[in-house]
Amino acid sequence: MAAGPYLRPTGFVEAPFGHDGKVARLAGGMCWFSAVEILRRGAEPELLAVSDIEAFLSSCPEAEPVWSNLIGTRPPLSCSGRAFRFDQPQIMGILNVTPDSFSDGGAYEDVTAAAEAGWDMSAAGAALIDIGGESTRPGAEPVWEGDEAARILPVVERLRDQGALISIDTRKAAVMRAALTAGAHLVNDVSALTYDSESAGVVAEAGVPVVLMHAQGDPQTMQQAPAYDHVLLDVYDWLAERIDAAVAAGIERGRIIVDPGIGFGKTLRHNLALINGLSLFHGLGAPLLLGASRKRFIGALSKEAPADRRLAGSLTVLQAGLSQGVQLVRVHDVPESVQALHVWRGLRDAALSPA
Structure with missing residues (x-):
């Protein structure tokens, strides 16, 4: 510490x-x-x-x-020869090809429907499509890696052929390897490469960017009385340790993105403290991802609104992230989020172009 x-x-x-x-x-x-x-x-x-x-x-x-x-500036990432820039914020679209995700479970189990949804997100302005085949909602059971790969690989291949930049949301080395071979460009691991001892080696060998996300506990147990001495500083220190571990495993520091893990082993107060303090995490020297779309704490603050009625709250958190320099925001509602980002960007451009 x-x-x-x-x-x-x-x-x-x-x-x-x-x-x-x-x-x-x-x-x-x-x-x-x-x-x-x-x-x-x-x-x-x-x-x-x-x-x-x-x-x-x-x-x-x-x-x-x-x-x-x-x-310090955050240099662009090279994804299969394409530059992914961090000098302005970008949107990552969520594509869950699972039967049990907390918000849209079952909506995209069909490969054609999933691929069309991913392409629609890209057309609406998502810079990355984050494809997941295992739910990591609170209480979720692990999925066998073979089933997880079977869910995501056909969708990865179709979106690859359409020219989308693809992130693979998984904790498992075998799924990472298969998805990267199929054409994914980035790994997004909610365990920050701690779940599978081989995962860091897969990322290092492939030379791809990786998102290291903080979580306290695993999905089955993480919401059972999470506790911190100081949530901002504890999450910061844990991410710093994971960056060092990733670098020691051969992953280039410039290819690491960090995520404080909103909703992963946090109470309502923990989540709000992290969002209010997001700018702290720039001290880690890595691009910062915010993933809070439709999450439970938004419902808790809005008369227990269900997941599909949390758009306004999600956009409020998006604004909080943009105002603190977050470079990447992971969202379900891509068109609305892109519009909010464009308006924010317009306000910034106006301020930087005085009459």
Whole structure:
């Protein structure tokens, strides 16, 4: 467990004009911040103006790598020769080809329907299609790798032939290997390569990007009284350890994306704290993915609305992520999310193009 300090950007402004030396650009993206919250375990947080950061770093050199991560650009990823950029946020569309996913289980078990849904997401503006063949909702039972691969491979192949960029949502090395061979471009592992001891080797050998997501426990048990000393810092430290483990396994640091794992071993308060503190995770130096679409905490805040009636709440969380520099947002409702992103981008463009 790290001693800190941890740096959380805050005091966001729409544009840097007229604020020379008083603001910094977050992760090479479209957000600028004027202050940093300094967090340490067992101590009260402090608020520091960006204009005072050099003096702070002189007195606390151990914070310099974190600061460098906060203001460093995220280089594009190469996916089969195609560049995937992080200088502006992107949408990842969710395509569950399972009978029991929490939101749309059973809707896309048919290969043709699933492929058409994936193509519709791409046409609507999704930069990536995330295909999953095993539900990881709370209480879900594991799926045999052969069944999981049989569900996803025909869909991967069809979307590959249509030119879509494809992410494979799996914890299993055999499924990763099969999907990558079939044409997937990225691995999204909710266990951050901890579930299967061979998975890190598969990713390293393939040389593909990987999403490392935080989860406390497995899907069967993760919502049974999850607890943290400090949810923001505990999740941050765990992801830092997983980045180091992935690099030690031969995965290039520049190919790693991190996800704080909203809803995976978290209470309502934990989820809200993580969303409010998303900007902290840029200190890890990796692109940041937010996956909160239609999740249970949205229903808990809206009179127990069912999963298919959580669009407005999902878009609210999307906005919270965009305003804190999140580079990738995983969603069910692609057209609506892309529209919200375009409006946010329009507001940013207007602020950066003063009359």
